[in-house]
Amino acid sequence: MFLSELLPVRDAFRILDENQRFTEPETVDLLEAYHRVLADDIVSRFDSPPFDRSAMDGYAVRAEDTFGSSPGNPSTLRVTDSIGAGEVSGVDVGHGEAVRIATGAPIPAGADAVVMEEYTLQDGPDIRVLRPVAPSENVAPAGEDVRRGVTVLREGTLMRPQEIAMAASAGYSKVRVFRRPSVKVIVTGNELVDPSDDLEPGKVPNSNLYTLNALVESAGGSADPVHLPDDIDTVGEEIESSASEYDVIITTGGTAISRGDVVVDAVDGLGEVLFHGVALRPGKPVAFGMVSETPVFMLSGYPVAAMVQFDVFARYYLLRMQHLDYRHRAVKRRCRAKVASGPGRTDYLRAWADDEEVEPVQSRGSGIIRSMVGSNAYIVIDENLEGISAGEECDVLLFDSMVI
Amino acid sequence: MFLSELLPVRDAFRILDENQRFTEPETVDLLEAYHRVLADDIVSRFDSPPFDRSAMDGYAVRAEDTFGSSPGNPSTLRVTDSIGAGEVSGVDVGHGEAVRIATGAPIPAGADAVVMEEYTLQDGPDIRVLRPVAPSENVAPAGEDVRRGVTVLREGTLMRPQEIAMAASAGYSKVRVFRRPSVKVIVTGNELVDPSDDLEPGKVPNSNLYTLNALVESAGGSADPVHLPDDIDTVGEEIESSASEYDVIITTGGTAISRGDVVVDAVDGLGEVLFHGVALRPGKPVAFGMVSETPVFMLSGYPVAAMVQFDVFARYYLLRMQHLDYRHRAVKRRCRAKVASGPGRTDYLRAWADDEEVEPVQSRGSGIIRSMVGSNAYIVIDENLEGISAGEECDVLLFDSMVI
Structure with a gap:
C-alpha cells in the first residue's frame, strides 16, 4: 500500500x-430507554402535576383562617376529612375547617394553603395552628412543572434518568428511539x-x-x-x-x-x-x-x-x-509541553487532561497500548497548525465526552 | 415525620x-468486560510485542548493507525468503541479502532493520534499495510496550476499551471483575x-x-x-x-x-x-x-x-x-449568579456548567423534573458556607462524571 x-x-x-x-426508529419500553436517543418529540399528555397538590404532610385550610396564629394565640380549626395520596375528598373546606392531607394529595375545594403538620397540635376533633400560612403556601399548582400539550423533550435527545422521568411524567411508558x-x-x-x-x-x-x-x-x-x-x-x-x-x-x-x-x-x-x-x-x-x-x-x-x-x-x-455528534464537545486546555506537528497533517495526540491543563503522553509507535491506558483525552492539532507552544491553549477531546 | x-x-x-x-468478584469474558471494575491486578504473561517485529511492510536487511544508498546509487540485495504475519523464517539474513517481511512479522536472524517497500525497486530475484536505513529502523523491539511479569492494570480499574486491549495483550481472554x-x-x-x-x-x-x-x-x-x-x-x-x-x-x-x-x-x-x-x-x-x-x-x-x-x-x-468513588471528581467553576445557602445545610443546586462557568437552574420545589432536564451538574454548597458570590469559584459535580 x-x-x-x-x-x-x-x-x-x-x-x-x-x-x-x-x-430507523424503534419503540422500546421506558425501562430500556437509558442512554438511547429519542426519535420523536415528546409532547406532554397531562398537566404535571395534574392537579393542585399538597407539597407537605399537614392540613389543607383557608389561609386567612390562620392569619395571626402563634403558639401563644393559636387558631382552632375543625378537622372534617382526611386525604391520603391517590385519594380525593368530596368535602368542601369552609371557614374554620381543615382537612388532613398527605404530601402529593389533591387540595380539596375551598382550601388554598397547607399548614405543615409540625406547626399544629391535635386537640380532639380540632387542631390548633401555631403559625400562619400565606395563600398558596405548600401548594404545588397544577401544571407547575409542565403544561399539557407542551413539547418536553426533542428528537435527538440522549435519554438520561431525568429525561426518562420527564417522559414518564408526560404520560409515556414506551418511547421511540433510534435503533x-x-x-x-x-x-x-x-x-x-x-x-x-x-x-x-x-x-x-x-x-x-x-x-x-x-x-x-x-x-x-x-x-x-x-x-x-x-x-x-x-x-x-x-x-x-x-x-x-x-x-x-x-x-x-x-x-x-x-x-x-x-x-x-x-x-x-x-x-x-x-x-x-x-x-x-x-x-x-x-x-x-x-x-x-x-x-x-x-x-x-x-x-x-x-x-x-x-x-x-x-x-x-x-x-x-443515532443522531449524535461528539465533535462539538471539544474543550480548550493549556498545553504543558511544546508539541511539534507537520503542516498538512492532523494529529490526535494521546494525552492526560485535568480541568485546566493537558499533557501529551510520551510514547513511540502505534503499537503502544500502554500510552492509551495512560491517556484520558486527545490533543487535536489541526492540519493548519505547525504545533503548539508550551502554555498555549489547544483543542482537546476528552474520551469521556466521546462515549454514549 | x-x-x-x-x-x-x-x-x-x-x-x-x-x-x-x-x-464479590466474578470472572467474565473480556467481551463482557467493558465498563466493569477489575477485581485483580493484571500481570502480563508475555513480552508485548513477544518478539522483535517489523513495523512496516518491506524488507528485513542488515542496515550497514544500505548505507549510502540513493536512487542514483542503489544497493542491490538478493531476496532469500518472505515472511507473512504469523509466520517465521528459518533463514539467516547474510550480507547482501534481504527477506521480504510483512508488518507485524518477526525480524529474521541476522537482520537488524527494515527497509520500507516504497523505498525499493524489484529487479528479478533482487531488490534495489533507494534509501539507507539505520540499525533498528522500522523494528518494534520485543517488550517495547510491556515486559512479561509486569503489572499492567491495577485492581479497581474501570475497564475502558484501551484497558481491555491491555488485558488481551497481556494474555487474558477472561478477567475477574466486581459483580x-x-x-x-x-x-x-x-x-x-x-x-x-x-x-x-x-x-x-x-x-x-x-x-x-x-x-x-x-x-x-x-x-x-x-x-x-x-x-x-x-x-x-x-x-x-x-x-x-x-x-x-x-x-x-x-x-x-x-x-x-x-x-x-x-x-x-x-x-x-x-x-x-x-x-x-x-x-x-x-x-x-x-x-x-x-x-x-x-x-x-x-x-x-x-x-x-x-x-x-x-x-x-x-x-x-464496585470500588469506585465519584466524590473525587468534583471540579471548580466560576458561578454566574449569587446563591444564598443556610449554614448547617448542604445544598445540591441543579445547574448548567460549561468548561469555565456554572449557572444555577431556576426552579421551585422538588417536583420540578424540568429543572433536572435543564441541568448537567450540581453546584455543591458545603454546610460551612453561607452561599456563593457571583463570579466566585464553587464546587461542581458534573453528572457525566458521576456515572459509570
Whole structure:
C-alpha cells in the first residue's frame, strides 16, 4: 500500500458525511430507554402535576383562617376529612375547617394553603395552628412543572434518568428511539491467537477483537466480532454476507505482504473504496468504502492506530447514525509541553487532561497500548497548525465526552 | 415525620461508610468486560510485542548493507525468503541479502532493520534499495510496550476499551471483575399509575419506577423495580424477602398520612433505621437503614428529591460497592449568579456548567423534573458556607462524571 497521496482529515469527514446512513426508529419500553436517543418529540399528555397538590404532610385550610396564629394565640380549626395520596375528598373546606392531607394529595375545594403538620397540635376533633400560612403556601399548582400539550423533550435527545422521568411524567411508558447500530467486526491476521493461548513463535495475542467490541459498545452500537485469516476470498465472503445483515462493517489488519492489502482489495472488488490513506497521525493507513450501501471502515492491525482511527472516523459515524455528534464537545486546555506537528497533517495526540491543563503522553509507535491506558483525552492539532507552544491553549477531546 | 433533628451530610456519609458492603468478584469474558471494575491486578504473561517485529511492510536487511544508498546509487540485495504475519523464517539474513517481511512479522536472524517497500525497486530475484536505513529502523523491539511479569492494570480499574486491549495483550481472554450490584427498587404510592394509563382524579403518572431503574443502571447496578401500595405489611414483606435476594434495596415514597411513614416504619420493624432526615437541600426527608445486612435507601416520593437523594447517597454507595468513588471528581467553576445557602445545610443546586462557568437552574420545589432536564451538574454548597458570590469559584459535580 502506497500512501503517497494522503487525504486531508476534513475531506475524509466530507466523504463520511456524504455516505452517512441512519438507523430507523424503534419503540422500546421506558425501562430500556437509558442512554438511547429519542426519535420523536415528546409532547406532554397531562398537566404535571395534574392537579393542585399538597407539597407537605399537614392540613389543607383557608389561609386567612390562620392569619395571626402563634403558639401563644393559636387558631382552632375543625378537622372534617382526611386525604391520603391517590385519594380525593368530596368535602368542601369552609371557614374554620381543615382537612388532613398527605404530601402529593389533591387540595380539596375551598382550601388554598397547607399548614405543615409540625406547626399544629391535635386537640380532639380540632387542631390548633401555631403559625400562619400565606395563600398558596405548600401548594404545588397544577401544571407547575409542565403544561399539557407542551413539547418536553426533542428528537435527538440522549435519554438520561431525568429525561426518562420527564417522559414518564408526560404520560409515556414506551418511547421511540433510534435503533442501536449493529456492527460486524472482522479482525484479520494470521499472527493473531486467542489471548489465553500460549504463544507459538511469530504469534501475538488478538487484542483487536476485544478492543473493537468494546469501542463499538462505547459508541452505542452492538458488535459481532470474528477473527479471520489473511485470505482475500474468506474476508471477501464475510464482508459480502455481512453487508446485507449489519449496519456497519469494521475491519482491522489484512496486510499480508504476498497478497497486498487483503481487506482493501476485497472491498474494492465488492463495492467501492472511497478513501485509503488519510493525513492523520497516528493512523494514516485507514480506508473507507461502501459495499451494497453498507459502510466499511478498514482500520490498521496495530492496536493504537486502530483505536485512534475508530475514534476519529468510526465513532463519529456510529454516533451520527443515532443522531449524535461528539465533535462539538471539544474543550480548550493549556498545553504543558511544546508539541511539534507537520503542516498538512492532523494529529490526535494521546494525552492526560485535568480541568485546566493537558499533557501529551510520551510514547513511540502505534503499537503502544500502554500510552492509551495512560491517556484520558486527545490533543487535536489541526492540519493548519505547525504545533503548539508550551502554555498555549489547544483543542482537546476528552474520551469521556466521546462515549454514549 | 418530624425533621427537627437533621443529620449533617458528612455524618450521613460516615454512617454509609460504616455500613459499606462490597460485591464479590466474578470472572467474565473480556467481551463482557467493558465498563466493569477489575477485581485483580493484571500481570502480563508475555513480552508485548513477544518478539522483535517489523513495523512496516518491506524488507528485513542488515542496515550497514544500505548505507549510502540513493536512487542514483542503489544497493542491490538478493531476496532469500518472505515472511507473512504469523509466520517465521528459518533463514539467516547474510550480507547482501534481504527477506521480504510483512508488518507485524518477526525480524529474521541476522537482520537488524527494515527497509520500507516504497523505498525499493524489484529487479528479478533482487531488490534495489533507494534509501539507507539505520540499525533498528522500522523494528518494534520485543517488550517495547510491556515486559512479561509486569503489572499492567491495577485492581479497581474501570475497564475502558484501551484497558481491555491491555488485558488481551497481556494474555487474558477472561478477567475477574466486581459483580454488578443487584438492586430491588420499591416504588410506593397509592397515587401512582402507569404513565400510559389515563389519569383518574388524584392519580399521577409513576415516573419514579422508570427513573430509579435508569439511575441504578447509570451507577453500574441492575435494577428490579416494583410498584406497591402504601401498605406497611405489603411493603414490609417485600423488603424482608428482597433483603435476602438483592445487594441493595431502594424505596421511594411511602408517606400515607394516616399510617405515618410506611417504609421507614417497615424498616424500623425489620431491622434498623440508621438515619432519617439529613441537612440536605433538596431531599432532607431521606432515610437509610439495614435489614438482614442489606442496606435500604429510603428516598422521597418527589421525583427531583429522589434523584438528588439517589445521586448523593445511593450512587455513592453503589459505586463504592464496585470500588469506585465519584466524590473525587468534583471540579471548580466560576458561578454566574449569587446563591444564598443556610449554614448547617448542604445544598445540591441543579445547574448548567460549561468548561469555565456554572449557572444555577431556576426552579421551585422538588417536583420540578424540568429543572433536572435543564441541568448537567450540581453546584455543591458545603454546610460551612453561607452561599456563593457571583463570579466566585464553587464546587461542581458534573453528572457525566458521576456515572459509570
